[in-house]
Amino acid sequence: MKKISTKVSSQFPALLVTGARQVGKTTLFKYANKNRKNHVTLDNPAIRLLAKEDPALLLKHYTPPVIIESLAVRIAILNLLGFSCMEISGKGLEEKPFSPTMRNISIQKSDLNFVYEKIWRGFFPFLALNQENDWNVFYSSHIQTYIQRDIRDLSQIGNEYEFLKFLNIAATRTGQLLNISDMTKETGISVNTAKKWFSILQATSIIYLLKPWYLNIYKRLVKTPKLYFLNTGLAAYLKNWTSPLTLETGAMSVQFFETFVIGEILKSFIHNGKKSDFYYYRDKDKKEIYLLILNNGRVIPPEIKKTASPTKKDIGSIFKMEKLGLHVESGVMICFVDDYIPLSEKIMAIPITALL
Numbered sequence: 001m002k003k004i005s006t007k008v009s010s011q012f013p014a015l016l017v018t019g020a021r022q023v024g025k026t027t028l029f030k031y032a033n034k035n036r037k038n039h040v041t042l043d044n045p046a047i048r049l050l051a052k053e054d055p056a057l058l059l060k061h062y063t064p065p066v067i068i069e070s071l072a073v074r075i076a077i078l079n080l081l082g083f084s085c086m087e088i089s090g091k092g093l094e095e096k097p098f099s100p101t102m103r104n105i106s107i108q109k110s111d112l113n114f115v116y117e118k119i120w121r122g123f124f125p126f127l128a129l130n131q132e133n134d135w136n137v138f139y140s141s142h143i144q145t146y147i148q149r150d151i152r153d154l155s156q157i158g159n160e161y162e163f164l165k166f167l168n169i170a171a172t173r174t175g176q177l178l179n180i181s182d183m184t185k186e187t188g189i190s191v192n193t194a195k196k197w198f199s200i201l202q203a204t205s206i207i208y209l210l211k212p213w214y215l216n217i218y219k220r221l222v223k224t225p226k227l228y229f230l231n232t233g234l235a236a237y238l239k240n241w242t243s244p245l246t247l248e249t250g251a252m253s254v255q256f257f258e259t260f261v262i263g264e265i266l267k268s269f270i271h272n273g274k275k276s277d278f279y280y281y282r283d284k285d286k287k288e289i290y291l292l293i294l295n296n297g298r299v300i301p302p303e304i305k306k307t308a309s310p311t312k313k314d315i316g317s318i319f320k321m322e323k324l325g326l327h328v329e330s331g332v333m334i335c336f337v338d339d340y341i342p343l344s345e346k347i348m349a350i351p352i353t354a355l356l
Contacts, residue, residue, distance in 0.1 A: 019079055019080030019082070082124055083125060084268065088128050116244040116247055120135075120243065139233065146204070147164065151163065166187050171239050209226070277293070281321065288317055289301050290304045307335050334355070
């Protein structure tokens, strides 16, 4: 993200960085162009009110390079999803959009505990860069701040307790098909309220809804989106997984691994300023491919399995895609192997460490 932000900052008169609270937006903004030294935060209610009611007076107080202009002019918009694993490890400038032909120069063995430590800790800079910072205190404070400040800015939440309960239930659904009706039964809220709250979670970069891929003629394909938390650490906190070990051995271990991998692949595109269409495939017989990336006419189907011993049987759904009219040039299975292992002529098992 540093590389692309520096590039677009030199090309556009305005740069907008969006993302969840505390993912590092302000720090990235300052890094992108060191000439933009003056910093005005609209978190201060008095300054925000001044910006709305008397922008001319605001500019007298904060002279250029502080610039406020209409979104009608040229502006670059970057969405920050929190650190990627490569950014945490110092390989951020080397990071490129995910590709089935990607190869890490130095392959590490796939350490289960190491991976789940990352999944459990999450990708907020405060925790990712300092192992000594308190995980529990950070997420407790983060949620309070999120509800009390961000949510109130976006919408009047009538009952904060109900919204927090809704957020907790959403965390139990990461990596699963979105079922709003079931969630409304558990929370006691209306379907319309649930839809409104999901929109808020999307707008604040808490969740990502992965669209289903289907052709109209194939009516047996599932048409419901899948729900993913964009920060696995936050979801782990909400689910009360109090350590990497309890998460890895718990009932949602597979869903969290899937959520983690899809999140890293999303970051590899978004943090490089690249656009691709992301889908998943699933039919009524529960044959599933967790992720389909449609990019420049190519179909990349990364399979995701929490296994160290993949077999050809595990990639059966990829072969089915060709029968549905999608040509797959090459694909991968991301799992806990220690090296690249061919599973077929087109499909390769790759170590999870290729994303780290």
